[in-house]
Structures are given as C-alpha cells and as structure tokens.
Amino acid sequence: MNDTATSGAETDYSATLFLPETEFPMRAGLPAREPDWLKRWEDMDIYARQRAAGKGKPLFTLHDGPPYANGNIHIGHALNKILKDLVSRSKTMLGYNSAYVPGWDCHGLPIEWKVEEQYRAKGKNKDDVEINEFRNECRSFAQYWVDTQREEFKRLGVVGDWSHPYLTMSFDAEAQIARELMKVAASGQLYRGSKPVMWSVVERTALAEAEIEYQDYESDAIWVKFPIHSANGAFGTGSFEDFGSSYVVIWTTTPWTIPANRAISFSSKISYGLYEVTGAPEGNWASKGEKYVLADKLAEETLGKAKVESFVRLHDVDCSKIVSCNHPLRGLGGGYEFEVPLLDGEHVTDDAGTGFVHTAPSHGLDDFEIWMASGRKLTERGIDTSIPFAVDDAGFYTAAAPGFEGARVIDDTGKKGDANNRVIAALAERNTMLARGRLKHQYPHSWRSKKPIIYRNTPQWFVYMDRPYAAEKIATLKLSSDHPDRVQIKPGDTVRSIALTAIENTKFYPQAGQNRLRSMIADRPDWVLSRQRAWGVPIAVFYNEQTDTILVDEMVNQRIGAAFDEEGADAWFKPGAKERFLGQAVPDPDNWSKVDDILDVWFESGTTHSWVLSNPQKWPDMQFPAGMYLEGSDQHRGWFHSSLLESSATNGYAPYASVLTHGFTLDGEGKKMSKSLGNTTAPQDVIKQFGADILRLWVAQSDYSDDLRIGKEIINSTVDNYRKLRNTIRWLIGNLAHRKAEETVDYRDMPELEQLILSKLKDLDGLVRDAYESYDYKRIVAALSNFMNIDLSAFYFDIRKDALYCDPISSVRRRASLTVLDHVFDALTAWLAPILVFTMEEAWLERHPGADSSVHLREFPKLPEEWTDSKLDEKWEAIREVRKVVTGALEIARREKVIGASLEAAPKVYITDDKLAAAVRGTDMAEISITSDIEIVEGEGPADAFRLDDVRGVAVVFAKAEGQRCARSWRILPEVGTDAEYPDLSLRDAQAMRELKAAGR
Known part of the structure; x- marks a missing residue:
C-alpha cells in the first residue's frame, strides 16, 4: 500500500484511508522550540x-x-x-x-x-x-x-x-567550611609545618597536586662533582688516600637548587664503582686523572656526557662508607663550608643520571623526607639539620644562598631568571662542574597561569596523612558533629x-x-591546606608559635561560626576580629596569632x-x-x-x-581543543544551530568512559540519528490519532506479529532498565535506535501500513496494531525522556495535552511478564530470514524496472531448511513480504533462483502478481472486480468501505 492516492480514471479513495494525522512536525525546529518548553517547565x-x-x-x-x-x-x-x-x-x-x-x-x-x-x-x-x-x-x-x-x-x-x-561563597557555606576545618584542628590532624610545597612564583601562592598540570619544558641539566671528604673503607682494602682526588657525581635539572644542597642520596641496592679518566680534551671539565664514583649502569653514559675519551674502572665502591663530601660551592662567601653527608634512600634508582641524587631538603619532597628521617643521626654527628629558606615567594635567592642573593629562579611572567647561569658559572670556577646539557621533559605547571612552578620550603598548614587518631581526639569530632x-x-x-x-x-x-x-x-604527601591569597575562607584558628599549639576552644569556635553565618568569612578580616573571637579564652592573648592564610579551595x-x-x-x-x-x-x-x-x-x-x-572532549580528529587552533566546539553554537537535544543525544550515544570527540561530521551524524528517531515517533503519533481506547485488543487475542513486537518491547524494558541502572547510556541509544529503525520502521511499520490504512473499522488486526503502537509510544517516550528531554515532552503533549501533563512526571512503564515469548522471537527470526531473501529478489526486479513496487510481485519461494519451513508454515508471507501474493514450496529451487549466501536453504523465483489492482490498497489480486458494489476494490477494501459508509464517513 502506498501513501499516495491513485490517479487517472480510478476513483480517489485517499480520503477513506486511515492515513497518519498529526501536527507533530517532521522538522523539529529545536533552537526555536526548546525555549518554549523551558518556559513551560518553569511556569509549572x-x-x-x-x-x-x-x-x-x-x-x-x-x-x-x-x-x-x-x-x-x-x-x-x-x-x-x-x-x-x-x-x-x-x-x-x-x-x-x-x-x-x-x-x-x-x-x-x-x-x-x-x-x-x-x-x-x-x-x-x-x-x-x-x-x-x-x-x-x-x-x-x-x-x-x-x-x-x-x-x-x-x-x-x-x-x-x-x-x-x-x-x-554563601555565608552559611563559609561558616560550615570553617567549622569543618575546626573539626580537623580539634582532631589533632591539622599542623603547621615547614616543608617543600609546590609554589607558583607567578601567583605567589602554594599549590596542591590538583592544581598542577604537566607540560613540555626544557630544563638545564648539569652533572656536578662533590669532592669526597671522608671515606672509611669505601674503596675496599685500599685507603682513601691511595686513590687520590675522588668525587661523587650528581645529576640535576634544577641547577638553582645547588646552593640549598645539604646531602647526597644513594641506594644500597645499586652497584657503584670508582672510575678514573685516562683521556680527555685539553681544558675539559673532566680532566685526566680525576676519579668519579658512579653507578656502574650509568658510568659510560655519564662519562660520555663529560666528553671523556677514555676511562678505567678501578674498584667497587661501598657508598655507605663514604661519610661525607665537600659542598661543590665550598669557598664561595664562606657559606658552604659544612659537610655533605651521604644518605641511603629508597627513592634512588639507576634508571637515569648517575645513581646519586642531589638532596636539597628545601626544594624536594623526597629530599625533605630523607633529611628529616636522618635528623637524629646527623645531629649526633654535629651536622646542622636546619633547612634553609633559600628562595623567597617571588623566586629570588635569599641570604640563605650566599653569593647568589638577588638572583632569580623564575620571574613574574614565568620565564627563567638568572639563577641557573649564576650557579653554573660558580661551579665552573670551582672546578666542580663535570658536564651540562638540556633536557626536554614533562614539568609541573600551574593549571591556571600555565607557568612553571618550583618546590620551595615555606611554613604552611597541613593535614597529616599518617598520624594515628587518639581516642580523646575522636571524641572531639563527635562533640562537634x-x-x-x-x-x-x-x-x-x-x-x-x-x-x-x-x-x-x-x-x-x-x-x-x-x-x-x-x-x-x-x-600522596600530607595535605597542604594554606594559600597566601585573599579571596576564600580563612584557616580560622589561633596559633601559639611559642608552644606550637592550635587553640581548640568550643566557645571560640562557636563565636567564629555564628559570625560567619551572619557576615560571611569577611568577619575574620574586620578590625578587632582577634579580640572579638578570642574573648577571655586565653590568659595570654598576645602569644596567640590569628591565622590569615586562606584555605585551599579543594578543601572548601x-x-x-x-x-x-x-x-x-x-x-x-x-x-x-x-x-x-x-x-x-x-x-x-x-x-x-x-x-x-x-x-x-x-x-x-x-x-x-x-x-x-x-x-575529556576532543575535536573530531581526536585532538585537544584549542582556541588558537580554531578547533573548539562551543555548546552555545551547537544549540543555536541544532538544539540542545542534539548535544544530549551526542553525550548519550558516546562512550563517556573514554575521551569524547565532537566536530562537524559527528554533529551531523548525531542529527541524522535524531531525525530517524523523531520520524519514528512522528509516525506513531500520526497513526495513533485513529486509536480509540475502547478498541483495545488483549494481548492473547492479538496476531503473532503484534505479540512479537510486544515481546521485543518487554526485552527492551529489561535492557533499558539495566542500562540506566548501570549508567550505560550508549547501550540504550544503540538498542532503541536499532529497534526503532529496524524492527519498527523497516519491518513492523512497513508490514502493517496496509492494515492500519486500509483494514475495516472492525478489523482485529488493525485494532491490535493500534494497541501495540500505543504501548510502543508509551515505552519509547519514557525511555528516551531522560535523553531527548525536549522532543519527548513535545511528543507526549501531542498525545496527552494538558496544563499538568508532562513526560517528565512519569516513571518507566511496567510491562507485563506475559509479553515475554522467546519461542515467538525465535520463530520470527526465521521468518525474517526468509523475508530477507524475498526482499533481495524483489530489489533486483525493481532495479531492472521489471516492477515499480513490491505489490506487483507474487514470487515463488523454495525452502529446504526444516526450521525455516516450519516457521513460515501457516504464515501470510505475502503480507510479511509486502507482495500481492506468494507461493511457498518446501523443496529445492531451480539453479538460477535468487539466493543469499548468509541464508541457506531459501531460493526465490520472481513472478508478477496476477489479477487487477485494487484502487484503494493497490494490491493486485484475482478477486478485484468480484464485488458488485465496489468492483474496483479487493474484498477486504470493499468491506472497509461498507463499514465506513455505515459509520457516516
């Protein structure tokens, strides 16, 4: 059955057909319509x-x-x-x-x-x-x-x-953030400490790991000679003096940290040797006769960097017996005369460098940890374990870096200062440079300023990661909760x-x-909470530097919380805030400082x-x-x-x-989006051209667990998928315009084809619910697209058009189909509502108008268990296999212009497969194949019959339909002309006309 009327001398029966009727437009017009739905939802x-x-x-x-x-x-x-x-x-x-x-x-x-x-x-x-x-x-x-x-x-x-x-930033939020900080303080987990933190010179503040991104960066790399000062048996039976001038060599990509060096770390798990230079160019930093302690695995590479022409390995080295070295800047301004001890560290490897790690506890977390862990032993040796503050917040060397004060590591724009070159020059003057180079590597940058950061030792506020809770401290949490x-x-x-x-x-x-x-x-290390900024919630505690004590006082905390509730965190910075909040809580208020550092926004x-x-x-x-x-x-x-x-x-x-x-979101080619590259996709632009439902469908059909691509082609593909889904919904609405509730057909009285669709709907119900529960939206879009495009549009709708348009009013087949369409519409609009929020609202209101009506006030419909019929599914899969071969044969006839439409055909189908033959037995395959007639023969077809490689046991011989064409349904049947009242119609269509006439249509 075609959707258009006949022409010529034939009677025009188009007005007697139950053709789809709907105002639901084929063209969505989402950019213009979606704001109306938003307004409606706001109003209701x-x-x-x-x-x-x-x-x-x-x-x-x-x-x-x-x-x-x-x-x-x-x-x-x-x-x-x-x-x-x-x-x-x-x-x-x-x-x-x-x-x-x-x-x-x-x-x-x-x-x-x-x-x-x-x-x-x-x-x-x-x-x-x-x-x-x-x-x-x-x-x-x-x-x-x-x-x-x-x-x-x-x-x-x-x-x-x-x-x-x-x-x-709301006042009640700022108050609660402060209260949570007070809980941490009361629990004993908050402390003020001095350790290396990631520091942005550009932003003048400490940063957390979450505020760091890694970018390509070119660093100065240097190999530095530390003269061995004391070595008791490090070289086996030979004395230290037997081997003359010897050095421990380190490698670093931060030359500016050398003035803060206080130790060298090695690993007892690494094999080390003493290597002597036997050949080197004149004037080379590595000269003939010098001896270096190096990890055996890295010796050849290191000496190659130093342009050494030849060398010899003299002896194994036990680094645990190298007591100390001299600082490579010894003699510069008198500030580097101390011993540099060797420390055994788990963080040292022989993957790169020299097998030794230059240890500056004020500029590296591993350095800090091993220095602090060694503090007692170092103190017993008379070594000063204090950690220098060698670099200030603006990246300048302080007086704790003698000879370099005023040099700068990084400037306000994030560019390198003169610190590296100054240090390298000083090392070269003292003959403690071995080699230099450059290294391109991933280096930490602030994700806001996009500029490189440094590690520097500063007093900050931390949360312990590994300090055990004490019972009395847990009690304070419960009291404050x-x-x-x-x-x-x-x-x-x-x-x-x-x-x-x-x-x-x-x-x-x-x-x-x-x-x-x-x-x-x-x-992760201990959590750094403090920031040196102004806009945020303060670390609202009082601190006694003399006793290293945080004030824990319930009345003080209550006053702070109440003030923040009323005035926001601004109350902390108002004149007289210290006196206001402390009150009479402490007898010595001058010893207590109000902490003005701002909390890490991640804590907030x-x-x-x-x-x-x-x-x-x-x-x-x-x-x-x-x-x-x-x-x-x-x-x-x-x-x-x-x-x-x-x-x-x-x-x-x-x-x-x-x-x-x-x-993350990438462009259509999988590249990172960048305004400079011009490959960004702005959601505002997509909405303006296509509508928000297109963006929502793109999200739902994508694998969000991986990076998502979006670009012109992907958007166009999404629009095409949307259009197909919309047209299916539109067809449902159009046909349901003819449905009457009193004509509902019970499932058990339906034809098999309708029962099949409801069985598939029930299967989808389980899949959709499971996928929504497991947040697998792409599975929902794929399953519903497949069902709507293949099972419905290309199969069920295609078959049932004839019955829906042409069957008599009394037809159980037509009424059953309308009942199924109603169930399908109810299910699909609900299942798609979370994804296509605007389109499904439009569709739902087209069928169920009303001021209080909305698809978004529904739950997913509960479908009857009796609809599940796996045997029926299996049978119809076989029927569809046979149909596929018939359709293939008709397509050839259509392509060769033997026929114009499938209703002109009456093919002969040969089936040798028992399962397929059993499935089609008793089935109206002409209706299923949309032909005017069909003949099924259980047996082998002629050699020249049409076959498909993927459907074994089916052969089709094309034949034209015999008889006259019905002027209403266009089926070609011998019975056309046998009804005296309607000689130009089939008997079914003639009966439909009589019922319509009786109903006054």
Whole structure:
C-alpha cells in the first residue's frame, strides 16, 4: 500500500484511508522550540512537582561537583551537566526520589586575578585596597558568572533546584567550611609545618597536586662533582688516600637548587664503582686523572656526557662508607663550608643520571623526607639539620644562598631568571662542574597561569596523612558533629588508612577509576591546606608559635561560626576580629596569632557534603553519603580526592557510594581543543544551530568512559540519528490519532506479529532498565535506535501500513496494531525522556495535552511478564530470514524496472531448511513480504533462483502478481472486480468501505 492516492480514471479513495494525522512536525525546529518548553517547565515548577511525586520513594542523591564561576560554559561543562541530568532524570523515572542541587565553586585565585586585572586597568593597586573591599569585588565577579552559567546550564535542559543552588561563597557555606576545618584542628590532624610545597612564583601562592598540570619544558641539566671528604673503607682494602682526588657525581635539572644542597642520596641496592679518566680534551671539565664514583649502569653514559675519551674502572665502591663530601660551592662567601653527608634512600634508582641524587631538603619532597628521617643521626654527628629558606615567594635567592642573593629562579611572567647561569658559572670556577646539557621533559605547571612552578620550603598548614587518631581526639569530632553517630573513626586509624578502606567500599564507573584514586591516595604527601591569597575562607584558628599549639576552644569556635553565618568569612578580616573571637579564652592573648592564610579551595569544595547533603531545612531530599559523585577523570586528583580526604578526616568514610568518571572532549580528529587552533566546539553554537537535544543525544550515544570527540561530521551524524528517531515517533503519533481506547485488543487475542513486537518491547524494558541502572547510556541509544529503525520502521511499520490504512473499522488486526503502537509510544517516550528531554515532552503533549501533563512526571512503564515469548522471537527470526531473501529478489526486479513496487510481485519461494519451513508454515508471507501474493514450496529451487549466501536453504523465483489492482490498497489480486458494489476494490477494501459508509464517513 502506498501513501499516495491513485490517479487517472480510478476513483480517489485517499480520503477513506486511515492515513497518519498529526501536527507533530517532521522538522523539529529545536533552537526555536526548546525555549518554549523551558518556559513551560518553569511556569509549572517541574522540579517541585517531581519532588512532590517522589515523597516516600527511595532517595538517590547525585551530588553536583561545583564548576568554577569564571566565564561561559564550554563543551566539557555541557558533557558533565548533561551526564548528571541523565543520571538524575533516569533515577527519577526508575522510581527514586532523585533530587539535584547544582552548585558553584566561587573562591580562589582565578577570580582574584580577574579583579586585579580590572584594578590595573583603572590604575588601582590591590595592596592599597582594604581586604574586605577587595573580597566584595571578588564576590560580585563570581555572582555574575554564577548567574550567567546558570542560564547556560538550564538551556541544556538540565532540571534541578536552580532557584536554590549551593555556593561556596554563601555565608552559611563559609561558616560550615570553617567549622569543618575546626573539626580537623580539634582532631589533632591539622599542623603547621615547614616543608617543600609546590609554589607558583607567578601567583605567589602554594599549590596542591590538583592544581598542577604537566607540560613540555626544557630544563638545564648539569652533572656536578662533590669532592669526597671522608671515606672509611669505601674503596675496599685500599685507603682513601691511595686513590687520590675522588668525587661523587650528581645529576640535576634544577641547577638553582645547588646552593640549598645539604646531602647526597644513594641506594644500597645499586652497584657503584670508582672510575678514573685516562683521556680527555685539553681544558675539559673532566680532566685526566680525576676519579668519579658512579653507578656502574650509568658510568659510560655519564662519562660520555663529560666528553671523556677514555676511562678505567678501578674498584667497587661501598657508598655507605663514604661519610661525607665537600659542598661543590665550598669557598664561595664562606657559606658552604659544612659537610655533605651521604644518605641511603629508597627513592634512588639507576634508571637515569648517575645513581646519586642531589638532596636539597628545601626544594624536594623526597629530599625533605630523607633529611628529616636522618635528623637524629646527623645531629649526633654535629651536622646542622636546619633547612634553609633559600628562595623567597617571588623566586629570588635569599641570604640563605650566599653569593647568589638577588638572583632569580623564575620571574613574574614565568620565564627563567638568572639563577641557573649564576650557579653554573660558580661551579665552573670551582672546578666542580663535570658536564651540562638540556633536557626536554614533562614539568609541573600551574593549571591556571600555565607557568612553571618550583618546590620551595615555606611554613604552611597541613593535614597529616599518617598520624594515628587518639581516642580523646575522636571524641572531639563527635562533640562537634551535627551527626555524632556518623563518626566511624577508631583509635589508630589514619586519614590515609581510612581513605584507602573507603575506596575499597566505593563502586566505580568505570572500574579503572578505583585503581587510579587508590594510587593517588596511597602515594600522596600530607595535605597542604594554606594559600597566601585573599579571596576564600580563612584557616580560622589561633596559633601559639611559642608552644606550637592550635587553640581548640568550643566557645571560640562557636563565636567564629555564628559570625560567619551572619557576615560571611569577611568577619575574620574586620578590625578587632582577634579580640572579638578570642574573648577571655586565653590568659595570654598576645602569644596567640590569628591565622590569615586562606584555605585551599579543594578543601572548601571537599566539605560540600557536610552542608549540602546534610541540610534538610534547605534541601530536604538530599542524603549523606551521596549515591554518586560524577566528574571528569581529572577529578581523581581533584574533587573526588579532596572530598574523600575531608570526609575521611571528619567522618571516617567516603561521602559517596559510587564514583562515575567521564573523559575529556576532543575535536573530531581526536585532538585537544584549542582556541588558537580554531578547533573548539562551543555548546552555545551547537544549540543555536541544532538544539540542545542534539548535544544530549551526542553525550548519550558516546562512550563517556573514554575521551569524547565532537566536530562537524559527528554533529551531523548525531542529527541524522535524531531525525530517524523523531520520524519514528512522528509516525506513531500520526497513526495513533485513529486509536480509540475502547478498541483495545488483549494481548492473547492479538496476531503473532503484534505479540512479537510486544515481546521485543518487554526485552527492551529489561535492557533499558539495566542500562540506566548501570549508567550505560550508549547501550540504550544503540538498542532503541536499532529497534526503532529496524524492527519498527523497516519491518513492523512497513508490514502493517496496509492494515492500519486500509483494514475495516472492525478489523482485529488493525485494532491490535493500534494497541501495540500505543504501548510502543508509551515505552519509547519514557525511555528516551531522560535523553531527548525536549522532543519527548513535545511528543507526549501531542498525545496527552494538558496544563499538568508532562513526560517528565512519569516513571518507566511496567510491562507485563506475559509479553515475554522467546519461542515467538525465535520463530520470527526465521521468518525474517526468509523475508530477507524475498526482499533481495524483489530489489533486483525493481532495479531492472521489471516492477515499480513490491505489490506487483507474487514470487515463488523454495525452502529446504526444516526450521525455516516450519516457521513460515501457516504464515501470510505475502503480507510479511509486502507482495500481492506468494507461493511457498518446501523443496529445492531451480539453479538460477535468487539466493543469499548468509541464508541457506531459501531460493526465490520472481513472478508478477496476477489479477487487477485494487484502487484503494493497490494490491493486485484475482478477486478485484468480484464485488458488485465496489468492483474496483479487493474484498477486504470493499468491506472497509461498507463499514465506513455505515459509520457516516
């Protein structure tokens, strides 16, 4: 049956057909229509309606990781927020009360920078502005971008509590962040220490690991000779003097750290030898007769770098018996006359360098750790174990680097200063240079300024990773907690041990995320909490430097918390704040300092569980711990990480039950997006041209566990897939315009074909539910696309067009088909609603209009178990195999213009396969194949019959249909002309006309 009427002298029966009727447009017009749906949802307060409908249902909380309020959203933001919306919406439709509270990270350096830029443009100096005035400008800047991003996120179709988001800069949030810090302090896990931290000279602040990215960088590499000062038996039976002038050689890519050198590290697991230069160019730094202690594995390479022409290995060396060396800068300004001891370190390898590690405890964490671990033994030897502060916050050498004061490591633009060259020149003058070169490698940079950082020793505030909790300290946590029953820390636990146990109890999507987070927690140093900035929550504690004591006083803490609740963290910086908060808590207030360092923003966002998930007055449908945290893969070192540490330190377990990780967005060729390359895809541009549903479909059909590509071709492919899905929905709506509820056919009374479709629908029900529960959205899109495009459009719709358009009103077949279409429509619009939020709302309202109607107030329909029929599925798979061969034969006839349409054919089908023959027996294969007639022969067909290689046992011989063409259905049948009243129609169509006439149509 064709959808168009006949022409010529034949009667036009087109008005008597049940053709699809719908105002649901073929062209979606999403960019223009989507804002209307957003307005409708806002007017009806769809989020509140969902919460009301969710009362009494199991809670599922997806806690929103806060984006930074600093600029328009990019495609990565869109990916993240759409994924979160998929989770929240699907959980709601699975029968959970799944609230979603969006949030923003509002403090920190990037906002400070922007405000400082505005100051500079106006000729103002930040240092001349009162701190709270500056903080207020930062607050206004952040609020502007919160409001901007909120509208951009809503435009993506994300539903949530947009009227009541959480902001880290809101007064109640700042108060709770401070209270969480106070808990850590009271538990004994907060301490003030001096150790090397990653430091941004450009930004003048300490940085956390989460704020670091690694970029290609070219470093100066040097090999330095440390003259051996004392060696008791290091060279076996020969005395040290027997071997003359000997050196331990180190290799470093940070020449500027040599003035801070205090030791050399070696490994007792490495084989070392004493090597003598027997040939070298005149004037070479490595001269004939000099002897070097080197790792055997690295000796040849090292001497090659030193341009040594020939050498000989003299002896094994026991480095544990090399007591000390002289500093290579000895004699410069009298500041380097101390001994340089050798220390056995686990971190030393012979993979590169010389087998020795230059150890500057103020500029490297491994260096610091081995120096501190060796402190007692060094002190017993009379060695000064103090750690020099050789470089200041601006990257200049201090007086602790004699001979170099005023030289600079890195300048304000992130470029190398003159420190390296000054040090190299000084080493060369003292004949302690062996070689130099350059090395291109991955070097840490600030992910904000994109400039290289340094390690420098500064006083900072830390959280212990490995200090065991004491029972009395755990009690303070319970006393300060709103939920003391939640504190599950036991005496002897450490923050690290708690966090590692929590990781084992957390479910990860994908599973690889567990290993990644575990390795980061297992290897990380103590958590650096302090930042030397202005915009954020202060480390709101008082510190006594004389006694190295943090004040833990409940009344003081209450006063601070209450003030922050009323005035925000600005209260800490107001005149008289120290006296206001201390009150009469201590007898010697002059000995107590108010700490003005700012908290690491990762600690801030890491505390959000404590004031978003546990605030029933403000957000009643949230729960702690959250069901899920969902962010990009970089958050294993960011929000996943800091939230886990903060909750471990204050509660004793993770703030989440599961963690879902997505990849980064790349261009269509798999390259990193860059404005300079012009290969970025802005979500605003995609929405403007195609609509947000296209972005949502791209997210849902992609493998988010890996990096996602997006570009012109990928968008166009997504648009094509969307168009097919939309046309299927449109066809359903158009045909359902003729459905009447009272004409519903019971499943048991339906033809097999209808039962087959319902069986497939029931199978899909299980797949879709399972995929939504496991967050496998690509499986849903693939399964539904396959079902809609192949099972429905190319098979079921194609077959049933004739019955739906032409069958009599009384036809059970037609009514059964309409019943099936209704079930299919209900299921598909629900299953696709979390993905195509706008399109499914439009489709649903086309069939179920009303001010209170919305597809997003539904749950996934519960489909009857009786629809499952695996035997029926198996039988019809066989029928479809036979149909495929028939279709192939007809396609050849059509291509050769023997026929114009399949209804002109009446092929003869030969079947030798018993299973296929049994399947088609009793089946109207002419209806299934959309031919006017068909003959099935159980036997072998002629040699020249049409066959398909992948369907064995079926052969088709083409034949034209005999008889006249029905003027209404276009089927060619011998019976046309036998009905006296309608001589130009088949008997079925004649009966349809009589019923229509009787019904007054």
